[in-house]
Amino acid sequence: MQEIYNPDDKRAVQQVVNELVRQFDNTGSITLALSKTSTVVSNPKVLSTSVIVLQPRNTSAASIAATTFVSSKADGQFTITHPSSTTPRAFDYVIHGV
Numbered sequence: 001m002q003e004i005y006n007p008d009d010k011r012a013v014q015q016v017v018n019e020l021v022r023q024f025d026n027t028g029s030i031t032l033a034l035s036k037t038s039t040v041v042s043n044p045k046v047l048s049t050s051v052i053v054l055q056p057r058n059t060s061a062a063s064i065a066a067t068t069f070v071s072s073k074a075d076g077q078f079t080i081t082h083p084s085s086t087t088p089r090a091f092d093y094v095i096h097g098v
Contacts, residue, residue: 026095029057032082038071039080043095048073050097054080057090064089 004012026045033039046052052070056062064083068091071081082089 027092028095029090029092030080032061032068032080032085032089032091034086034088035084037081037084039082040077041080041093042077044076045095046073046078047075047097050078050095052078053094053096055092055094057092058088060085060087061089061091 004016030041056065068082070078072079
């Protein structure tokens, strides 16, 4: 994170504040693709070095949580691998390391 050496430097202050805001607004929700075994999630805050944490939002999602995982990450997106189903399964996610 950038440091502010001169508090009168409005650009530096703005950059630091924007970086702080990005750290706290790093959540989302996704419903997994039906009848597929993977779902791609697009989010501009994802970096290839980010850590993604999934949290089931419904009982259908909770029943597959042990076999559902983030299988790949790239700047701007990540892929969730999961069992195929015709039942909607929703997850919340948090991105760490944005």
